[in-house]
Amino acid sequence: MRAGDTIPELSVDAATMEHIVRWSAAIDDYTPIHFDPEAAAARGMDGPVVNGPWKAALLARMLESWLDGRGTVARLDCRYRKPDLVGAALTFGGAVTAVTAAAGHDVVECDVWVAGAGGRTVTGSATVHMRPAHDGESDTLATERLKSAVRLGQELGRFTYEVTAGDIARFRAAVGDPGPDTVAPVTFYAALDPVERRDILPDAEVLDEIPYARTGGGNAFNEVEYERPIRAGDVITVVTTYTDVYERDGGSGRLLFRVRTNDLLDAAGDLVARTRMGHVMAYDLKRRARA
């Protein structure tokens, strides 16, 4: 991949009224100049005109076909310079203008265009993020990149939460567990998980890049061992460490597990509880993630 490389063109023999009607229905756009000859004539057009964003969507499709699951379209910028009439033959093309390396992927800048009867009717640019062609892990979910993202085996971070009587009361109300608001119920540790609280999502970007269709997922297991109860007024520091990332086959596809421990320390640094949380995501390795 280098500047000057061309992107395989996509051709539409004719942008038909069927395209336009389907587009109108798909996005709820019933502007009549796109399908009504009289409305188009009243606007000075020689006939119904093709929607600009439809042409942009086909440019995006051209880019996706070129990427073939090896990357994502991060930006697409189009200027609609001239109208194309319904029925026009259109060619969608592009070329690479720059490639720069980033963490885990290349940032590829491209020029893109649409050519119709009157020359280039759309011009623009795009940014795609492209992964290396062969990283030796093409069918692997528990990749080294994922393990690196969660800093497997190393402390990921420390997060401090003050536990109030109100927190405990709301938690008890939510789980239907009547009891005093001075002492937290045994399941309260879940409310102090930095990942569930989304205070840190170390692997979100890596997971988003998994090229396979996701077929399910959720909590696989949660374990907790208390040294003492959590009480209102505690200031708890949670030390999060991912301890395992692995995969295996399951009933709903290939299963990717990520396991983390949380050490809950009080203000004195004494261990209050240790939790072990397993999360699983299922993928169909036979289907690409793109819809």
Add this chain to the structure above:
Amino acid sequence: MTTAPARAEAPAVPPLSRDLRALVGTVSAPRTRTVLASDVHRFRLATAAGEGAGSTDPAVVPAVGSVVPPTFFCPDPLVAAEALGLPRPRPLARTIDGGSRWEVVRPVRVGDTLTLVARIASITPRTTADGRPMVLTVIEVIAWNQDGHEVGVALATSVSYEERLP
């Protein structure tokens, strides 16, 4: 006494009216919808390149969790903004779609719940190359997913201009 040398002057850009200026920054109400597999399927068929969009594309209905096409979160920001109730200024005789831009922050998947909000980002007076008044309106639509993460921004440039005199 001296006089400035004569020179060709660019056509004066007419100022924006107070009503137009007041529209800048207008924000729509948010609207939330679930990304349905059937909607994504319709979108894919509408953007199939073959002759006769639906007849040549063998695409099957996408599964929950599949990543949707890049522009799907807001396929046409002008249409989306008007559907969200945002006024689209049409101050001059003709108003057209001058361009669109999509920035994809995170992949959107079938089954996600998206919330969209539209805003009039700017209204700028200009003149056409032959000196006619023109107004550029940039409309921005931001989309968030069910986790509150921004998934993308779509921008449209609406171009209003006066017609050529006969």
